[in-house]
Amino acid sequence: xxxQLLTEKSAxxxxxxxxxxxxxxxxxxxxxxxxxxxxxxxxxVVFPLLKLSRxxxxxxxxxxxxxxxxxxxEVESYSVIKGFLNLRVKPSYWINFLxxxxxxxxxxxxxxxSDVPVVVEFSSPNTNKPLHLGHxxxxxxxxxxxxxxxxxxxxxxKVNLVNDRGIHICKSMLAWKLFGNNAxxxxxGMKGDKFVGDFYVLFDKKFKQEVAHLQQNGxxxxxxxxxxxxxxxxRQMLISWEHKDPETRDLWTKMNSWVYxxxxxxxxxxxxxxxxxxxxxxxxxxxxxxxxxxxxKGVLYKKNDNSVWIxxxxxxxxxxxxLRADGTSVYMTQDLGTAQLxxxxxxxxxxxxxxxxxxxxxxxxxxLVLKKMGNEWADSIFHLSYGMVELPEGKMKSRxxxxxxxxxxxxxxxxxxxxxxxxxxxxxxxxxxxxxxxYKTVGLGAxxxxxxxxxxxxNMVFNPAESIDFNGNTGPFIQYTYARIKSVxxxxxxxxxxxxxxxxxxxxxxxxxxxxxxxxxIVAQAAQEHAPSVVANFLFELAKEYNQFYHDLTxxxxxxxxxxxxxxxxxxxxxxxxxxGMNLLGIxxxxxx
RNA sequence: GGUCCGGUAGCUCAGCUGGAUAGAGCAGCAGCCUUCUAAGCUGCGGGUCGUGGGUUCGAAUCCCGCCCGGAUCACCA
Numbered sequence: 001x002x003x004q005l006l007t008e009k010s011a012x013x014x015x016x017x018x019x020x021x022x023x024x025x026x027x028x029x030x031x032x033x034x035x036x037x038x039x040x041x042x043x044x045v046v047f048p049l050l051k052l053s054r055x056x057x058x059x060x061x062x063x064x065x066x067x068x069x070x071x072x073x074e075v076e077s078y079s080v081i082k083g084f085l086n087l088r089v090k091p092s093y094w095i096n097f098l099x100x101x102x103x104x105x106x107x108x109x110x111x112x113x114s115d116v117p118v119v120v121e122f123s124s125p126n127t128n129k130p131l132h133l134g135h136x137x138x139x140x141x142x143x144x145x146x147x148x149x150x151x152x153x154x155x156x157x158k159v160n161l162v163n164d165r166g167i168h169i170c171k172s173m174l175a176w177k178l179f180g181n182n183a184x185x186x187x188x189g190m191k192g193d194k195f196v197g198d199f200y201v202l203f204d205k206k207f208k209q210e211v212a213h214l215q216q217n218g219x220x221x222x223x224x225x226x227x228x229x230x231x232x233x234x235r236q237m238l239i240s241w242e243h244k245d246p247e248t249r250d251l252w253t254k255m256n257s258w259v260y261x262x263x264x265x266x267x268x269x270x271x272x273x274x275x276x277x278x279x280x281x282x283x284x285x286x287x288x289x290x291x292x293x294x295x296x297k298g299v300l301y302k303k304n305d306n307s308v309w310i311x312x313x314x315x316x317x318x319x320x321x322x323l324r325a326d327g328t329s330v331y332m333t334q335d336l337g338t339a340q341l342x343x344x345x346x347x348x349x350x351x352x353x354x355x356x357x358x359x360x361x362x363x364x365x366x367x368l369v370l371k372k373m374g375n376e377w378a379d380s381i382f383h384l385s386y387g388m389v390e391l392p393e394g395k396m397k398s399r400x401x402x403x404x405x406x407x408x409x410x411x412x413x414x415x416x417x418x419x420x421x422x423x424x425x426x427x428x429x430x431x432x433x434x435x436x437x438x439y440k441t442v443g444l445g446a447x448x449x450x451x452x453x454x455x456x457x458x459n460m461v462f463n464p465a466e467s468i469d470f471n472g473n474t475g476p477f478i479q480y481t482y483a484r485i486k487s488v489x490x491x492x493x494x495x496x497x498x499x500x501x502x503x504x505x506x507x508x509x510x511x512x513x514x515x516x517x518x519x520x521x522i523v524a525q526a527a528q529e530h531a532p533s534v535v536a537n538f539l540f541e542l543a544k545e546y547n548q549f550y551h552d553l554t555x556x557x558x559x560x561x562x563x564x565x566x567x568x569x570x571x572x573x574x575x576x577x578x579x580x581g582m583n584l585l586g587i588x589x590x591x592x593x
Numbered sequence: 594g595g596u597c598c599g600g601u602a603g604c605u606c607a608g609c610u611g612g613a614u615a616g617a618g619c620a621g622c623a624g625c626c627u628u629c630u631a632a633g634c635u636g637c638g639g640g641u642c643g644u645g646g647g648u649u650c651g652a653a654u655c656c657c658g659c660c661c662g663g664a665u666c667a668c669c670a
């Protein structure tokens with residue numbers, strides 16, 4: 001890596017000049033800022049070195065620059081501006097890099113690191129309502145982070161944990177039973193998850209009516225809720241379910257299968273799949289044994305009513321319930337159990353959970369409880385906490401009907417892509433199938449990029465009133481750049497790429513080469529930070545750089561064979577980098593658009 | 594109230610392991626297609642980086658106080 005090499009040689013130069021080896025933190029080598037790119041490619045900051053040199057910044061920089069010309073064959077020239085030593089790397093270095101990499105299809109893929117997998121859990125929907133924009137962010141993040149880890153040579157197991165049981169599921173079941181008239185998704189022509197979701201909403205509506213009615217008869221709000229027949233029936237249904245009552249179980253199986261059918265369609269459209277799906281109905285009893293164990297070890301304790309707790313106050317958290325007085329488990333108990341299950345099953349190097357930041361506390365507790373019970377592997381638990389997607393006026397609220405439905409949004413994006421494409425007159429020679437594929441690719445590309453370009457940690461704002469852009473820092477911009485390059489490459493087929501004795505490069509060529517060169521480092525950084533946004537922002541920069549290159553220089557019409565070869569190689573490599581990078585975001589890239 | 598996260602241009606976001614004159618995109622204005630795809634390129638206007646202190650040769654970036662916004666502190670999941 002050239003940065004590392006230049007840093008090492010600089011250290012050497014300093015040692016030779018001033019007789020002292022500089023500390024690592026005294027050596028900052030950065031990409032030369034854009035305004036001074038004509039002066040060099042990388043810059044060494046000399047201020048921290050003045051203590052060693054005991055000379056002015058300018059003089060120090062000059063001395064180091066001269067010395068580097070002697071001892072670093074990669075350095076072509078230097079210039080000094082204020083306290084910055086700008087170094088120009090010999091073009092032959094980049095040419096050599098291009099020669100070796102310009103047609104490497106898996107450019108950016110790191111070598112396999114180990115067979116020990118990382119387990120990534122994401123999506124984890126409830127089966128009582130359809131997926132919405134928040135789920136989309138979760139799914140895209142989980143998918144993309146998995147791809148990024150894979151690109152870094154790690155083995156990844158993508159798992160989904162479906163929340164398919166509980167009182168909320170019983171609510172939609174009960175509503176269907178009481179008010180559904182045996183309707184089905186087939187009989188109504190509805191998507192299964194939407195169909196079931198409507199009954200969940202219906203339950204809530206009927207329940208509120210009942211409560212309001214009771215309140216009119218003199219009950220307080222709390223009393224009314226407690227006297228609700230509907231709620232009592234839902235609770236009874238949960239008990240029946242837990243007793244494996246056949247009729248209840250049949251209804252449950254039937255309605256869940258409708259939901260899964262709907263989810264599968266959405267996952268497929270998003271291009272997402274899992275290696276393994278867990279169901280809470282099968283795992284919700286796990287964790288009780290762990291609690292027994294914890295009691296024996298004295299890590300947990302029982303209160304008078306027989307409920308089981310852990311005291312985390314000494315760690316700055318609170319007391320946390322793990323088993324109710326009646327011995328039933330809570331969310332935390334289940335999660336302890338599934339974590340243990342997953343650890344036993346895969347012996348992974350890390351257990352990753354892609355879950356919204358509203359659950360930060362939950363995961364702090366989860367990790368701590370496991371740790372206190374003596375599980376060293378608890379340290380490998382990583383909560384990939386992401387921010388909420390909000391509307392300009394704040395949170396999405398189902399009550400106010402402001403929740404942005406996943407399918408609707410996808411439809412809308414594909415539709416906009418269609419309109420835009422037709423307006424621009426891009427598809428005269430496309431057959432209908434090609435055209436449909438293009439709309440899908442571009443529409444989803446816009447949506448996915450829009451979401452993934454934002455730092456996962458941060459909340460983000462989505463304004464339904466403005467459609468997601470197709471120009472500027474967007475997915476379609478990058479896709480367009482790719483298609484543009486492919487068009488050039490198609491026309492260049494048969495041309496020999498052979499850059500014999502090219503020894504000088506245009507600034508645009510240089511920048512493009514260096515950006516591509518840094519892509520593998522970007523992939524590593526994205527993995528380290530668990531941030532697809534790192535890749536997204538890089539790709540935008542690269543696409544922008546290519547468009548400038550494309551605008552300023554000719555490629556096919558260049559008559560000098562060496563220059564044309566260099567530009568074709570740069571084009572080819574850029575297309576590969578764009579494609580591979582977009583792939584890490586789960587975004588497809590069209591050959592023409 | 595405790596804990597955690599955030600506050601950068603009208604809007605959406607980069608930059609945050611300290612380094613050069615704080616960057617993009619959108620929106621606005623002005624240009625560039627008989628030339629490899631104009632979903633592109635170029636230019637203009639737009640900033641007390643919430644605020645007050647501190648550390649440093651140097652602070653949007655690190656530390657402390659305060660203000661504002663959000664999340665969370667459930668025998669819901």
